[in-house]
Amino acid sequence: MIILLVEDDSILAAQTIDFLNAEGIEVDYASSLTQARSISEGTDYEAIILDINLPDGTGIEFAKTLEKNSAPILFLSARNALTDKLAAFSVGALDYITKPFALEELAVRIKLLARKNTPAKNTTFQLDSLFVDLDAKIAKRAERTIVLSPQQWSLLALLITHSPNPVSKDNLIATIWPDQDVNNNMYKSLVTRLRTNITKPNEKVLLHTLKKQGLALKERDDE
Amino acid sequence: MIILLVEDDSILAAQTIDFLNAEGIEVDYASSLTQARSISEGTDYEAIILDINLPDGTGIEFAKTLEKNSAPILFLSARNALTDKLAAFSVGALDYITKPFALEELAVRIKLLARKNTPAKNTTFQLDSLFVDLDAKIAKRAERTIVLSPQQWSLLALLITHSPNPVSKDNLIATIWPDQDVNNNMYKSLVTRLRTNITKPNEKVLLHTLKKQGLALKERDDE
DNA sequence: CTATGCTGTTACCTTATGGTTACCTCTATC
DNA sequence: GATAGAGGTAACCATAAGGTAACAGCATAG
Structure with a gap:
């Protein structure tokens, strides 16, 4: 199982990657949208964790550019306002967690997303x-x-x-x-x-x- | 689309039901576990919203008694502790919202759950x-x-x-x-x-x- | 205690598979 | 234009993978 993490806070990212790896989840990591685009090229992720505030744009924009049938998206953000959440869900997010959060919870939710989405993929x-x-x-x-x-x-x-x-x-x-x-x-x-x-x-x-x-x-x- | 709401706070429940109805979601309502059991008899819900603290037990207990392939469960609770959340997910929950929450967010998440689960059981x-x-x-x-x-x-x-x-x-x-x-x-x-x-x-x-x-x-x- | 049915075992059959060989064609290089 | 090396094709056939039938051991029911 491989997922994509897009997050500009490198300390948080490192912790997250360590934790997910220990759970048996492989993680590709990008700290900006441009990096995310080049890294994700050619890989089919089972889920995507997206920060909203990124140095070169927002996760929302990135989500819009993904195809309809791509991997399920979980947003991760310090913003707790309803409008932010609704914006996220409206671009196809399947979950939204506000920072600070527990890594255990993130792992559980990611696994749920990946599990539900697997039988969809098109071979x-x-x-x-x-x-x-x-x-x-x-x-x-x-x-x-x-x-x-x-x-x-x-x-x-x-x-x-x-x-x-x-x-x-x-x-x-x-x-x-x-x-x-x-x-x-x-x-x-x-x-x-x-x-x-x-x-x-x-x-x-x-x-x-x-x-x-x-x-x-x-x-x-x-x- | 019909769902089940189990919640002992009658004011909150009334608001929730109104809002969901306006969104085109039909709601069966129970204020306790025993009531939930009798009401849900014979109905196939597309999702279940479960409070954790209830007068005659916890939503966790109720979730355990449901069959593996029943409707997807969303927990609703004032408890924000990680252990509560993990307990909920371990009995099969697919989402968990802490009170207070926005009705809009609840509606979005319920729709997501119901949508993903529909193409399910067919024996x-x-x-x-x-x-x-x-x-x-x-x-x-x-x-x-x-x-x-x-x-x-x-x-x-x-x-x-x-x-x-x-x-x-x-x-x-x-x-x-x-x-x-x-x-x-x-x-x-x-x-x-x-x-x-x-x-x-x-x-x-x-x-x-x-x-x-x-x-x-x-x-x-x-x- | 017999009868029935399930499952593991054996023995034998059938066939597609893939390793082999022998002989092509093409192109680059001197 | 001779040679070498890379790649392409066709045919041969030993064999592994799969299919079937019959039998035996062992449950369980009646």
Whole structure:
């Protein structure tokens, strides 16, 4: 379980992170909105703890820029006024704690938020006419179901989580054949098999080899 | 939307009820635990607001007697101590507000609780001609009753809760045979037995094995 | 004490999977 | 334009993973 903490008081933040870590919660930390934006890039948090007063803006603004279906937000603020709370809830907050607060309470509430929100997440992926649901283990292309072997699934899943970025051959091999002797032919066969399975004649090629860089799942490989 | 309010301060209760009604929330009201028990009989609330100090006991006690899957609980209390809050959360509370509080905030939080909890319990399941009621332990397929052994029930129940997603073999084994030595044959037998029980000749196969990935209860999704 | 049903065990069958090999194509470099 | 190295394809087949039937031990009911 990983969450994002955005808080400019570094002492409070350090205490909070320590406490949450001890509870088994991993924490990404940012002390400003800009830092929060760059850190959160590409990570799917299970919850977000947002301070309202931040050096370069308010947590409210930040919450507005998040997508509808992002992680649940808990606001943390010294402000106890009703208008502040209502503003927070109106931008999608699911909880609001006023400082000072007990770390135990924060931990409990964060866990509640994360728990309730998990079954919502969307494990679906689409690229051109290719549709994949990683949870349901369903892959389709243009209405036809694609049957993939276990190995091919691991490969596809790995590529999807990185798409459209490439994954290095070494990475791929380490993930698909953990602790095994692997030769280059095994790798080549697997790639060919996945590619032919997800591509019928006349369809765009979506699985590209970038020489010396690895494999990528994306529309075209021109840069 | 209907909720239950249990609160012994009649003035506060009246104000709360008025405010919530104006927000479009219907409220059943009780001023004691005994009254709460008799009033709530037979009604499925979408949320429960519970005071902690009540003339004939505490809200905590009341919460303990509720079933696991009942309405979400919000505690309301003058007590601000951490131990009180933790006690409340440990008996299943989803929120905790200390008095005095703003009615607007209560309304917002109650709506959040109710909204998140609605898509909850549904103990019946249907897929093709298969009907299952997990609570009543009844399974039918095309008008004929299906008799299942205890093991087969656990398996079917687990699959239903995940359907149409697959459940991994490891998960299945860990749930059905907790802390036991299990060999692969036991697992294979159980699956065959469940499959033959829920499938008669000419009926669609609904229990599919995804090699190396688990078991899934769903209709075929190819072609 | 018999009967019935559940579950673990064994033995045997079927099949998709994936490692292997052999032979391509392409491109960069000298 | 010869060579090497990277990557692509097709076919072969041993085998692991899964499916089924039959049987035996052990409960529990009647």
